[in-house]
Structures are given as structure tokens and as C-alpha cells.
Amino acid sequence: MDIIITGLLLGGTYALIAFGLNLQYGVARIMNLANGEFLVLGALAAFWIFVADAISPVLTMLVVAPLAFFGNWVIYIALLRPLVRRAKTQGHLEVDSILATFGMSFALVGIMVSIHGEYFTYSYLAEPFEIFGETFALNRIIAFCFALLIGGLLWLWLYFTRPGMAMRAVSVSTEASGLVGINVPKMSALAFALGGAVTTMGGTLISTFITLDASVGVIFTMKALIIIMGGVGDIRGAIVAALILGLVETMVARLIDPGLTLAAAYAIFVLILLFRPQGLFGRRPS
Amino acid sequence: MSRDSSISSLVWAGVLLLLAACVPLVANGYWMSIALTIAMFTVLTTSWALFSGPTHYISLATAAFFGVGGYLVGTGMSDFGMGFWPMVAIAPLVGAVLAFLIGVATLRLSGVYFVIFTLGLAEMIRTLVSWIQNNFTGSRGLYVLTDLSEADIYLYLVILAAAVYFVGWWVNRSRLGFALRIIGNDETVARHVGINTAMSKVILFTFSGFVAALVGALIAPRYTYIEPNGVFSPELSFIVVIMALLGGTGRLWGPIVGVIPFALLQEYINANYSNYSTLVLGIAFLVIVYFLPSGVVGRIEQALARKGRSTW
Numbered sequence: 001m002d003i004i005i006t007g008l009l010l011g012g013t014y015a016l017i018a019f020g021l022n023l024q025y026g027v028a029r030i031m032n033l034a035n036g037e038f039l040v041l042g043a044l045a046a047f048w049i050f051v052a053d054a055i056s057p058v059l060t061m062l063v064v065a066p067l068a069f070f071g072n073w074v075i076y077i078a079l080l081r082p083l084v085r086r087a088k089t090q091g092h093l094e095v096d097s098i099l100a101t102f103g104m105s106f107a108l109v110g111i112m113v114s115i116h117g118e119y120f121t122y123s124y125l126a127e128p129f130e131i132f133g134e135t136f137a138l139n140r141i142i143a144f145c146f147a148l149l150i151g152g153l154l155w156l157w158l159y160f161t162r163p164g165m166a167m168r169a170v171s172v173s174t175e176a177s178g179l180v181g182i183n184v185p186k187m188s189a190l191a192f193a194l195g196g197a198v199t200t201m202g203g204t205l206i207s208t209f210i211t212l213d214a215s216v217g218v219i220f221t222m223k224a225l226i227i228i229m230g231g232v233g234d235i236r237g238a239i240v241a242a243l244i245l246g247l248v249e250t251m252v253a254r255l256i257d258p259g260l261t262l263a264a265a266y267a268i269f270v271l272i273l274l275f276r277p278q279g280l281f282g283r284r285p286s
Numbered sequence: 287m288s289r290d291s292s293i294s295s296l297v298w299a300g301v302l303l304l305l306a307a308c309v310p311l312v313a314n315g316y317w318m319s320i321a322l323t324i325a326m327f328t329v330l331t332t333s334w335a336l337f338s339g340p341t342h343y344i345s346l347a348t349a350a351f352f353g354v355g356g357y358l359v360g361t362g363m364s365d366f367g368m369g370f371w372p373m374v375a376i377a378p379l380v381g382a383v384l385a386f387l388i389g390v391a392t393l394r395l396s397g398v399y400f401v402i403f404t405l406g407l408a409e410m411i412r413t414l415v416s417w418i419q420n421n422f423t424g425s426r427g428l429y430v431l432t433d434l435s436e437a438d439i440y441l442y443l444v445i446l447a448a449a450v451y452f453v454g455w456w457v458n459r460s461r462l463g464f465a466l467r468i469i470g471n472d473e474t475v476a477r478h479v480g481i482n483t484a485m486s487k488v489i490l491f492t493f494s495g496f497v498a499a500l501v502g503a504l505i506a507p508r509y510t511y512i513e514p515n516g517v518f519s520p521e522l523s524f525i526v527v528i529m530a531l532l533g534g535t536g537r538l539w540g541p542i543v544g545v546i547p548f549a550l551l552q553e554y555i556n557a558n559y560s561n562y563s564t565l566v567l568g569i570a571f572l573v574i575v576y577f578l579p580s581g582v583v584g585r586i587e588q589a590l591a592r593k594g595r596s597t598w
Contacts, residue, residue, distance in 0.1 A: 082576075106567045109565075
């Protein structure tokens with residue numbers, strides 16, 4: 001029971017991070033491998049401000065989100081849009097964006113290591129909280145609630161507003177949405193920036209209960225991608241995949257060895273690749 | 287690319303390799319060690335480019351195979367009392383089988399999944415190996431004690447480089463190489479003209495896994511003491527990608543053009559500014575994407591073509 005709830009709480013935060021990457025990949029068509037580094041940046045900001053002034057990470061998040069939004073927007077306009085223009089095919093853009101975002105990822109890690117080379121250790125709300133007669137750390141529950149809140153707001157925005165609808169249209173087809181008068185370049189930049197901001201907020205939340213360090217971002221990029229794979233074709237699949245990932249990782253860490261969580265994530269990766277490459281709820285292409 | 291398959295290019299390569307084999311006669315100590323690093327990366331990048339060059343699938347699995355090779359030699363000699371050479375024979379076969387399985391599972395799908403899968407592979411195998419060591423075999427560090435000198439290992443690697451180069455030359459002339467170039471240009475077209483795209487990719491990926499594991503095994507005596515955290519360092523995969531793309535993958539010998547300057551740069555950075563090595567990798571990636579998309583060799587060839595003085 002304890003494992004299941006802890007796993008689900010973790011899965012909720014994973015789902016939020018994957019949401020960020022999905023906006024960048026699904027709408028802006030950029031496979032952003034520096035996504036995990038923005039998560040770590042969010043964690044670093046939370047750690048830094050908390051240690052310096054004892055300001056709650058939740059407040060930090062409100063400051064970090066617009067900064068990350070702006071930072072990602074600049075990156076898209078300055079570095080990635082030239083690649084989009086240059087690319088002859090989707091495959092070409094994929095290779096270029098992978099290499100470019102790798103470069104950004106390494107550069108960011110290099111900068112962060114020079115700012116703070118050790119673990120981002122701080123203690124926020126590490127207090128007991130009881131659910132169903134069992135105790136959990138309050139920070140995990142707070143993080144989960146905020147992940148739910150941010151994810152929920154984004155979902156409402158995507159499904160019940162005009163810009164949200166435009167964004168979903170771009171994710172279906174860039175060409176067709178351009179033909180019906182949607183400003184595709186602007187929407188792509190917006191989606192990329194929004195995705196970056198969401199991931200960074202996820203990083204701030206995660207740092208309250210997991211100790212991160214400057215070079216761990218790439219692991220989170222991978223987890224986000226595994227979740228996205230589960231959600232190909234249907235957003236529900238991504239949520240289920242995130243919860244499964246959180247559950248399995250928690251189970252393996254508690255019951256076998258904490259060192260094997262990455263191997264567990266890989267096992268899920270391989271299983272999806274082999275049996276459900278069309279996503280957990282997607283249909284097989286005819 | 288077709289010019290690569292001529293007999294004369296093979297002769298040129300032979301001459302260069304003979305020159306490379308003479309390096310131990312003049313170099314010693316510090317420079318021998320650098321030459322060994324360059325030889326190691328030459329083999330790794332050339333075999334990497336055989337697969338990733340024509341297909342544009344960026345493989346980051348080099349460190350995983352390299353680590354498997356090095357680790358198998360270490361555990362074989364320390365835990366199971368095997369000799370060095372039997373382990374050198376086993377290691378590349380294990381690397382090839384591993385590459386084959388990964389290829390079959392991931393190469394059917396789009397390039398992104400393949401990149402991400404190979405990205406964490408070295409790290410995943412490292413955690414698995416550490417776990418097995420902690421719980422079952424007991425020993426943490428593994429010793430590889432042989433009486434091979436750096437010059438000996440260097441010569442083996444030069445021979446291996448010659449073999450890899452020859453295989454690449456032969457593949458370029460064969461139907462397989464032609465198929466790979468079509469896959470790289472347009473995979474849908476390739477499938478429609480009856481090429482078994484998945485199998486062609488898997489064959490070359492398996493070969494690159496075989497070679498990387500063999501290099502890892504051969505170079506193990508250099509480190510004497512093998513530790514999972516060392517041999518599975520994911521950085522190696524990225525360095526190989528940078529070196530190959532810096533030189534240019536359009537030519538069989540392109541990657542070598544990137545290996546030598548980047549190996550020297552790395553040597554310099556690690557000696558003087560080791561805190562910035564990650565940052566340098568990042569900048570190298572960005573420079574390649576934005577300024578040298580077809581590598582140094584590609585850039586030079588473009589310039590020559592523009593002047594209309596292309597003699598070869």
C-alpha cells in the first residue's frame with residue numbers, strides 16, 4: 001500500500017515533466033534532449049533560493065516559470081528556428097535538433113557544475129502526513145497536488161480556449177493548420193517555451209523530495225520520453241505510462257535495490273517498444 | 287562516396303596505415319600515450335560512421351559496447367581465471383550479440399527512439415554490473431595484468447583500424463552499402479524498392495558493436511585496474527559522435543580528420559581546464575550543427591567544388 005501510493009505520487013510528477021517535453025516534441029517538432037537540464041535548473045533555483053533565504057520552493061516556482069518560459073522562447077527563436085528553416089525533411093530536422101539540443105544540454109551541465117558541483121540537498125516540509133493510516137512525507141504530497149493543478153490548468157487551456165485549440169491543430173498537422181490561418185511559427189515558439197516552463201516547474205517540485213545534482217538531467221529526459229512513447233496517439237496513455245513508471249521504480253527501489261531503478265525504466269522502455277510501439281491506447285496503423 | 291570504393295583509395299589507406307604503424311619507433315612516453323588514444327578513437331569513430339554515416343541514425347551505444355569489452359576482460363581474468371586472449375575473443379562476440387538484440391528491438395522504429403535508447407544504455411549496463419558485483423561476484427575492482435606495452439596495444443589497434451577500413455571499403459562496393467545509402471536518403475523509397483531496411487541497419491549496427499567491444503577488450507591492459515564507473519563512462523559515446531561528425535561522415539576516412547584535432551584538444555583541456563570539459567563537449571556539438579553540418583572534409587570539398595578545381 002505504502003509502495004503503491006508513493007509510486008503514484010511520483011508518477012504524477014513524472015506525468016507533468018512528460019507533458020512539458022510532449023508540448024515541445026508534439027507541437028514544435030523539436031526533440032529537446034536538453035529538457036532534463038531545464039528540470040535541473042528549476043531544482044537548482046529552488047535549492048539556491050531556499051538555502052540563501054529560506055523561501056518556499058512553491059514561491060520559487062512562480063518566479064522560475066516565467067524565466068524558463070522566456071529562456072526557452074529565446075532558445076527556440078535564436079537557435080532552433082534556423083534549423084527548422086534549414087531542414088529539408090522531418091528526418092533531417094530530427095537529427096539536427098538532437099545534436100543541437102545535446103550541445104545545449106552539455107553546455108548547461110557545464111555551467112551548472114561550475115555554479116554548484118555537489119548535490120542540491122535541502123529539506124522542505126519533510127514532515128509526516130497520514131493517508132489510510134500510513135505515513136508519507138508531506139513534500140511528496142504537496143508536489144503531487146501542484147503537479148495535478150498545473151497539469152489540469154494546462155489541459156483546460158488546451159481544450160477550452162482558442163489558442164489551445166490552435167496548438168492542438170498544429171500538433172496534428174503543421175501544414176494543414178498553416179492553411180487554415182494559424183500562425184504556425186508563433187505557435188511552435190509558444191509551445192516550446194510553455195513546455196520548457198512546465199518542465200522547469202516540475203524540476204522545482206521534484207527537488208523537494210529527490211536530491212538532484214547538475215548532471216542528472218539526462219535521466220529525466222529519458223523518463224519523459226518513455227512516458228511520451230506510452231502516450232503516442234492518446235494522452236491517457238501518457239498518464240498511465242507515468243503512473244506505471246512511478247510505481248515500478250518505487251517497487252524496484254524498495255524491494256530489490258535502489259540502484260536498479262534505471263534498469264527498471266529500461267525494461268518498461270523495451271516492453272513498450274516491442275509490444276505497444278503505437279502507444280498504450282493507440283491503434284495499430286492499418 | 288563512390289570514389290571511396292576505388293582501388294587507389296585502398297592503396298593510399300595502406301600507405302597511411304604503414305606510416306601510422308611506425309609511430310612507436312619515434313614516439314615514447316607521453317606521445318605514445320596520445321597516439322594510443324588517437325588509434326583507439328580512430329577505430330571507434332570509423333566503425334561508428336560505417337553505420338551512422340549513411341543511415342543518419344545517431345548511435346550513442348559506443349560506450350556500452352566498449353565497456354562490455356573492457357569489463358568482460360576484467361571479470362574474466364580476475365573472477366574466473368581466464369587468460370587475456372580468450373577473453374579478447376569472447377568480448378566482441380558478446381558485444382555483437384548485444385548490438386544485434388538492441389538493433390532488432392529499436393531499429394524498426396524512428397530514429398528518436400533509437401537515440402534515446404542508446405543514450406542511457408551505458409549507464410543502465412553500468413548499474414546492472416555494479417549490482418551484480420555487489421551482490422554476487424563480490425570483487426569491486428578488477429585487475430588486468432599482462433606484459434603488453436602501450437606500443438603493443440597501439441599496433442593491435444592500427445591493425446584493427448586497417449581491418450575496419452577494409453570492411454568499410456568492401457561494404458561501400460557491395461549491395462549492402464548501396465542499400466544503406468538509399469535508406470539514408472529516403473527510407474520509404476528504400477522499402478518500396480524491396481530493401482530489407484531493418485536487416486541492413488541491424489547488420490551494420492552489429493558490426494559496430496563487435497568492433498567497439500573488441501577495442502574495449504584490447505585496451506583494457508592499458509588501465510590495469512578496471513572499474514565499472516570508468517569503463518562505462520557515457521562521455522565516450524559523445525566524444526565518438528563529435529569526432530566523427532567534426533571530420534565528416536561522407537567519406538570513409540573523414541572521421542580520422544576529426545579524431546586527431548579533437549583528441550589533442552581534449553588532452554589540452556583535461557590537463558589545464560578539466561572543470562570545463564563538459565562545457566567544451568557542448569560547444570563542440572553546437573559548432574558542428576551550426577557551422578560544420580557536413581564536417582571539415584565536407585566543407586573543404588564544397589570549397590573545392592565551388593572553385594571548380596576538384597581534382598578528385
